[in-house]
Amino acid sequence: MAHDNWSLMALLPLEIFDLVSLWHTYRIPIILTTFTILIILRTALHIRASREKGIASLPPSPKFSIERKGFLGDTKASEKAPRRIVGGLKKRNSLGENATPEDQKVQVLVFFSSLTGTTEKTAKLFTEQVIKSQADSAVFHEAQLLDLSYIDYDDYFITPPKDKSSIQYFYIILIPTYNIDTVLDNFLEHLRETHNDFRIDTAPLARLLGYSVFGFGDREGWPTEEEGFCSQAREVDKWMAKLTGRKRAFPLGMGDAKTDALERLREWREGVEDVLANIAETGGLGEGVVGSGDAVESDVEDEDVAEDGGELLFEEQTLARRKTKAQKSGLNDLEDIGGTLNKSTSMSDSSEPLEIDFTTYSKGAQPPSPAITKEMVPKNSPTYDALTKQGYSIVGSHSGVKICRWTKSALRGRGSCYKYSFYGIASHQCMETTPSLSCSNKCVFCWRHGTNPVGTTWRWVIDPPELIFEGVKAGHYKKIKMMRGVPGVRAERFAEAMRIRHCALSLVGEPIFYPHINAFTAMLHKERISSFLVCNAQHPDQLAALNPVTQLYVSIDASNRESLRRIDRPLHRDFWERFQRCLDILRERRFEQRTVFRLTLVKGFNIDDEAEGYADLVQRGLPAFVEVKGVTYCGTTSSAGAGLTMQNVPFYEEVCAFVEALNTALARRGLDYGIAAEHAHSCCVLIASTRFKREGKWHTRIDYEKFFELLESGEKFTPEDYTGPETPEWATWGNGGFDPRDERVHRRGKNKVALTESQGALMKGKD
Known part of the structure; x- marks a missing residue:
């Protein structure tokens, strides 16, 4: 075989033969030299890029700042100064990473609960008004009305409905407050269990465009919120904030069923419609929307303090989060039962039996609940x-x-x-x-x-x-x-x-x-x-x-x-x-x-x-x-x-x-x-x-x-x-x-x- 190779080399021109001989003689120094030169070039380029990045990150000069603020009267006076955003990263477009509002459709779902029928009638009229306000928009599907008594909570309140990828949902919830056990108690328990279920994501409803809650109350029975006015509506609002990742689109609305409920509902509806119009235009709630997640508006919804980029969010609400409001047992029905409501039910009788748990028969014993004195069906309910x-x-x-x-x-x-x-x-x-x-x-x-x-x-x-x-x-x-x-x-x-x-x-x-x-x-x-x-x-x-x-x-x-x-x-x-x-x-x-x-x-x-x-x-x-x-x-x-x-x-x-x-x-x-x-x-x-x-x-x-x-x-x-x-x-x-x-x-x-x-x-x- 070696004989064959020498025979072939003998056929090559003399110059090529000399180059091959030189390569075999000096190949190691040549390779080392080339490698060293490449390392030097790469290091020099890296140092240069770092220097340019450092210069770009320096704050603007005073003259540049003045020009940006418009004091020199040139063409840059109309530009806005850079903003410092506190509280986290800029929110994505709720309709999708690359989608435009025109590409997507919005479905408004109006949920309600009603025992005597008054809230149901109000909810129907409310839905008709929402539909009318969206009649000229191609973004919205016709709003739907859903009774909380006749839906499966798992279909709507663990994950949003799964119809089409192009449909995004916005929840509106209208509820009264009762002094008796109704489907609302079960609804609240479902929201609470969903939030605390380790198998479910912390904010499983985060894909919603947003939500807002309105409660009907009775200030004659409960003069203030601390005393229970619209307590169940406030609880729903709190848990929805947790489940949606603070996507409250408009603050909680409350109205007295005996006096100003319809007027307060009208004002609240106009605010919600403005939010929906903004969603149709921009594709999301935007930034800094009033009520879009501030802890003070939802009581203790931010018990688990959030952190973003090392900056503590909502730190000024620490004291508010420590406050716990006692649950009132003498709750009055706040839909339309007038002056016959019970206003004096007490929770002080410690001789009553403890709550009996029938929920988890296969699980271990649960800690005893506090004494209960509430009647299942009060005579004035x-x-x-x-x-x-x-x-x-x-x-x-x-x-x-x-x-x-x-x-x-x-x-x-x-x-x-x-x-x-x-x-x-x-x-x-x-x-x-x-x-x-x-x-x-x-x-x-x-x-x-x-x-x-x-x-x-x-x-x-x-x-x-x-x-x-x-x-x-x-x-x-x-x-x-x-x-x-x-x-x-x-x-x-x-x-x-x-x-x-x-x-x-x-x-x-x-x-x-x-x-x-x-x-x-x-x-x-x-x-x-x-x-x-x-x-x-x-x-x-x-x-x-x-x-x-x-x-x-x-x-x-x-x-x-x-x-x-x-x-x-x-x-x-x-x-x-x-x-x-x-x-x-x-x-x-x-x-x-x-x-x-x-x-x-x-x-x-x-x-x-x-x-x-x-x-x-x-x-x-x-x-x-x-x-x-x-x-x-x-x-x-x-x-x-x-x-x-x-x-x-x-x-x-x-x-x-x-x-x-x-x-x-x-x-x-x-x-x-x-x-x-x-x-x-x-x-x-x-x-x-x-x-x-x-x-x-x-x-x-x-x-x-x-x-x-x-x-x-x-x-x-x-x-x-x-x-x-x-x-x-x-x-x-x-x-x-x-x-x-x-x-x-x-x-x-x-x-x-x-x-x-x-x-x-x-x-x-x-x-």
Whole structure:
């Protein structure tokens, strides 16, 4: 190989041969010299650049400053002097890094809460005015109005809505303040929990363009802000400032509902509209906007002192942040309840029980809360007025009783409800009551129109069970006596109605929410009153501690997590886990008492393609019975706001088709169930375990006397031990379920006719 190389070199010209020889001889000095020269050049260039940068950073000369300020009268006089910006970096364009306002769209969302309807009307008018003011702008989508009672907070107050990348959102919140527990308490708790949740970003709503809050108050009840004027609005404003990264676009507005609320709202709206106009022009809130984050305007929202570039922000507010304002318990409703408000509720009674936490059943014990003396439903509250107008008798501070339409119907011989067909309960001898008017769900089909209190913890005065028991009986009998002069009431049934034999703990709210529910049911059983208790599957600890009742219901309103969230709108974050745990508890107790799954079918929500899902839930809980009932529409504005209309009410034929599909799905899983009975008039069908089928006949009714004997014996017993007589033929599947001894009266002037088998089969859910 070496021979070949020398042969090739021999062919090269003499000059090239000499260069190659020189390179091999001096290559090391050449490389070192070249490297040294490059290092020297690089160092010289670096020194020169540093010197130029230092000169550029020096302050301007006096002459330059004078010229900039305009004292020399030249062309530079019109230029502004450089500004020193204190408080952080310049804010980005809220519409995007490179976007212009014309490229983006702004969606204004107006949130409100209303109990008596006044704030709702004001919010609607306000939204119309905002829409009108933006009519000539191509930047804005039409403003939307949203009721806080009918939205999922996770969709709006953990992250902004995710529709299109080109849409930015601006929140406007209009709320009154109440002296009772309402959805606003839950809303505030949600904001507080979101801010304190370590899994969520400190400012998860920072992508909002901005927000602003207006509160309606009553200075007659609360003369000053320190004494509680618009306290809930101020709390919302504080937490929104934290969650948005201080994007308060306009200061908190407040108005007295009795005097100047509309005038103050008009002024505040004009200010908000100016901010929105500025957003449309510049794409952001700008810098130095009044109310865009100063801590003094939001009380203690800046407890965690912010730092930016080594300069302490808002340091002059240190003293203000240390001030803590005591929460007033004597809060008055500040919407439109006038001079009947309570102004003297006290928090000084330390003998009251501590708040009971029902929120996190699976977590460790929480520290005790301060003593609570607030009433759930004060007599001078709008909740009390709303419930009494609906026919409730309020007992104590948190219980209620009411007679249903089936009680009135049975007294007149026009038929009892499905409980008579299925279980032998005569409606005119049944008392419908609840020891807790508060609930932890906001179901779209709730009959109470959102007027009952809501909450995840018991934080009210606790009435003794003796007071509730005697009070609800007195209230029930009083209402029965009022039926004495109603035409058509049968004397023998009126006499029977004066002896309560059954109690349906399903009126409103959550019965097992009441801390002394076992003592209350014991009083019922002592007087040989059967107990039919309905719970919403959100309180597993209380359900597990419940003593046996005659029949235990769990509401199963959806077959999956998403449907349950849309229909029941639960307040608990871990609602699905709670729900599943309650099903497990029913499975564990299925041989101690009769257990029932109650399915309320809402067309468009939980019927289509969900029979298989419900079958899985039945397989998990193995209840004794499954009641399938079509929803009853109340025809209220609140229901419409929740997305429920008459179109969501299934016809009876649709309910029957669903029941057959569910029964088939159960059989496919090898579960021993069958369709046992029906009550077409209630749009209700009963699926029963074959445990209650003897010699080919269904025995779904209850031997109530036997139940009390077994209960009093103190011995263990099973549901089969107090199974009653055979289910009547007229109540079984395919026969309508209307008692032939009664007569059916059609509405709208139709003649009274006995319900026949064919009529029962054709009844619709709305009847």
